[in-house]
Amino acid sequence: MEPLLEIRDLKKTFKIKNFFGSTTEVQALKGISLSIAKGESLGIVGESGCGKSTLANLIIRLDEPTEGSIILDGQDISHIKEKALRKLRSRIQIVFQDPYSSLSPRMTVEEILTEPMCVEGVKTTKQMRDKAVELLELVGMRSSNLSRYPHEFSGGQRQRLSIARALTTEPDILLLDEPTSALDVSVQAQVLNILTSLQKQMNLTYLFISHNLAVVKYISNRTAVMYRGKVMEIGPSKNILMSPAHPYTKKLLEAVPIVGKPFHQPDTEDGSVNDGDIVDGCSYYYRCPFAEKRCLEQQPEFLAKEASHLVACWKG
Amino acid sequence: MENILSIKNLSVSLSGKRGIVPILHNISLEVEQGHILGIVGESGSGKSMTAFAINQLLPGGRKSIVDGSISFCGEDLTEKTEKEMTKFRGKEIAMIFQEPMTCLNPVFTIGRQMKDVIMTHQKKSSKEAEKQAEEMLEKVHIRNPNRVLSCYPYELSGGMRQRVMIAIALSCSPKLLIADEPTTALDVTIQAQIIFLIKEACKATGTGVIFISHDLGVVSQLCDTIAVMYSGQIVEVGRAADVLAHPQHPYTKALLASVPSFTPREDGNDTLSAIPGMVPDPLEVITGCRFAPRCSYAMDICHKKVPPLQIFADGYSLHCHLQKEVEN
Numbered sequence: 225m226e227p228l229l230e231i232r233d234l235k236k237t238f239k240i241k242n243f244f245g246s247t248t249e250v251q252a253l254k255g256i257s258l259s260i261a262k263g264e265s266l267g268i269v270g271e272s273g274c275g276k277s278t279l280a281n282l283i284i285r286l287d288e289p290t291e292g293s294i295i296l297d298g299q300d301i302s303h304i305k306e307k308a309l310r311k312l313r314s315r316i317q318i319v320f321q322d323p324y325s326s327l328s329p330r331m332t333v334e335e336i337l338t339e340p341m342c343v344e345g346v347k348t349t350k351q352m353r354d355k356a357v358e359l360l361e362l363v364g365m366r367s368s369n370l371s372r373y374p375h376e377f378s379g380g381q382r383q384r385l386s387i388a389r390a391l392t393t394e395p396d397i398l399l400l401d402e403p404t405s406a407l408d409v410s411v412q413a414q415v416l417n418i419l420t421s422l423q424k425q426m427n428l429t430y431l432f433i434s435h436n437l438a439v440v441k442y443i444s445n446r447t448a449v450m451y452r453g454k455v456m457e458i459g460p461s462k463n464i465l466m467s468p469a470h471p472y473t474k475k476l477l478e479a480v481p482i483v484g485k486p487f488h489q490p491d492t493e494d495g496s497v498n499d500g501d502i503v504d505g506c507s508y509y510y511r512c513p514f515a516e517k518r519c520l521e522q523q524p525e526f527l528a529k530e531a532s533h534l535v536a537c538w539k540g
Numbered sequence: 541m542e543n544i545l546s547i548k549n550l551s552v553s554l555s556g557k558r559g560i561v562p563i564l565h566n567i568s569l570e571v572e573q574g575h576i577l578g579i580v581g582e583s584g585s586g587k588s589m590t591a592f593a594i595n596q597l598l599p600g601g602r603k604s605i606v607d608g609s610i611s612f613c614g615e616d617l618t619e620k621t622e623k624e625m626t627k628f629r630g631k632e633i634a635m636i637f638q639e640p641m642t643c644l645n646p647v648f649t650i651g652r653q654m655k656d657v658i659m660t661h662q663k664k665s666s667k668e669a670e671k672q673a674e675e676m677l678e679k680v681h682i683r684n685p686n687r688v689l690s691c692y693p694y695e696l697s698g699g700m701r702q703r704v705m706i707a708i709a710l711s712c713s714p715k716l717l718i719a720d721e722p723t724t725a726l727d728v729t730i731q732a733q734i735i736f737l738i739k740e741a742c743k744a745t746g747t748g749v750i751f752i753s754h755d756l757g758v759v760s761q762l763c764d765t766i767a768v769m770y771s772g773q774i775v776e777v778g779r780a781a782d783v784l785a786h787p788q789h790p791y792t793k794a795l796l797a798s799v800p801s802f803t804p805r806e807d808g809n810d811t812l813s814a815i816p817g818m819v820p821d822p823l824e825v826i827t828g829c830r831f832a833p834r835c836s837y838a839m840d841i842c843h844k845k846v847p848p849l850q851i852f853a854d855g856y857s858l859h860c861h862l863q864k865e866v867e868n
Contacts, residue, residue, distance in 0.1 A: 271729055272697075272698070272727050273697075378818055380818075409756070409795070409799055410754075410794070410814060411814070413798040413812035413813065413815075414814040417811050435727045435728055436800070438802055441800065442812060466802075477802075478732070479728040479729040480757075480802075481728075481731070481757035481760065482757050482802065483756055483799055484760065484785075486761075487735070487736075487739075487761040490729065490732040490736055491733075492733060492736065492737075
């Protein structure tokens with residue numbers, strides 16, 4: 225199947241200027257290649273700082289990639305500007321992690337939901353209002369909420385509003401950047417269920433970012449595990465969970481707290497070791513319990529464990 | 541084992557713009573030495589308010605406590621004056637909060653902040669205090685304590701800051717440690733480390749711990765006893781293994797079902813079971829059980845009569861009209 229969105233060897237380097245004017249470079253993404261088919265949902269898992277959110281920001285073009293290309297429906301969107309960019313944004317929308325800071329406190333629900341439609345143009349007030357009501361119903365909220373302000377809602381309701389807002393422009397792709405990390409587990413379940421049913425109804429394509437593998441499983445068909453700007457393992461979510469091949473994926477799985485699962489004692493490493501950038505080898509080298517000399521000298525290539533299950537590890 | 545803390549029939553009401561708001565209804569809890577009590581419930585169920593009540597940090601002070609007693613090592617904390625309480629806070633009763641960034645002062649170094657706490661509560665010179673600070677950081681497995689001591693909070697990652705918070709909390713060897721959602725803002729891998737540190741500290745020093753969380757998954761990995769709270773009430777208390785393996789209260793069952801797991805469910809249905817609706821506003825007048833409007837087992841009586849407290853062996857108790865299922 226032709227992929228809807230394709231990412232080829234995407235790189236992003238941030239230049240950080242310090243107080244005295246000298247710059248240091250931080251490589252947030254070190255060559256990521258992914259593809260997502262229409263109607264599919266791809267989960268991206270990894271710890272803070274692995275480049276998950278940078279990836280989302282590049283896809284929605286809040287930032288420009290340093291190298292590589294992002295291809296949507298055959299069109300390279302990695303360096304497009306202004307008008308074309310505005311058009312693109314109606315096709316790709318994003319839901320952020322913190323529902324308390326991503327909704328304007330000075331706008332009513334109606335204003336929040338209709339603003340993207342105004343930007344898109346050509347619609348009467350009545351049409352926009354009807355659409356807003358329809359969207360609210362889609363995320364399980366009553367139309368009487370239209371005149372209320374964000375502070376009147378709970379975290380879960382706000383996150384549902386964010387989802388409704390993202391859907392106003394009828395996008396093809398929805399980027400979900402840790403949409404449930406700030407929510408209670410009981411509310412998280414509500415939001416995850418809404419997301420799955422919306423996907424079925426509207427044939428949406430999801431890119432779901434999270435640090436919890438158990439959550440990703442509920443949303444995505446395929447999962448990619450990222451570490452320090454690199455994809456370590458990618459494959460069907462079921463395979464990743466049931467037979468993880470990369471040592472990092474295994475470690476992430478062990479850390480997820482599940483009722484009835486005995487506590488697995490973590491390594492007490494505080495993360496302050498100088499595991500500076502590894503140029504040639506595997507970026508997981510310093511934390512990997514199975515690391516050997518080859519891992520430091522040579523970047524592991526993707527090995528196919530099964531047809532669609534790829535692992536970037538010499539031992540995979 | 542000796543009880544460090546025992547809360548009996550505690551009720552708390554806050555007075556604000558909206559009048560008098562009942563926050564906690566008739567709460568009883570006990571923490572044993574070297575044991576970890578988990579308090580679980582959704583936002584708004586009164587978990588943090590219970591923690592504040594123990595520390596006498598409720599907005600409105602002592603007046604907020606309407607009824608009941610909080611006995612800490614034989615002393616009733618509800619009768620202490622503000623001045624007397626400062627001897628307990630930070631020394632006998634330490635607390636760790638959810639947001640490690642907002643709890644540390646951004647304009648002082650970690651070392652300065654740790655020394656402050658140590659010198660306030662113990663008769664130590666600046667040098668001795670610094671030495672102790674260093675030891676405490678080592679105890680929470682910080683690899684390079686000297687460097688961290690001279691760091692400002694912004695220079696540390698979330699997990700490191702939470703380690704520092706634990707080190708500060710434990711620096712005066714408290715008898716009771718209250719951890720209020722200490723891992724909610726952290727990655728799963730760091731969360732596992734923090735859980736381990738708290739467990740280790742508790743077993744090593746005999747400190748009693750109250751661990752507050754909304755995630756039964758987290759609590760199941762750490763706690764000896766679990767108390768499930770809903771809308772200002774404790775609905776179920778028992779040994780962790782009992783509560784998790786044979787939950788009796790419909791709310792506990794619903795919470796357990798909403799935790800995502802790896803293994804597919806037996807019936808093949810892969811949707812998560814969410815709890816419909818929200819925790820009621822504390823001002824909302826509910827006759828009968830406060831969970832009844834959201835409960836899938838609710839009977840007529842649940843809407844009319846407050847459920848009785850059923851007490852069983854092994855410290856197990858249940859607030860529900862449903863009878864405890866007899867185990868085979």
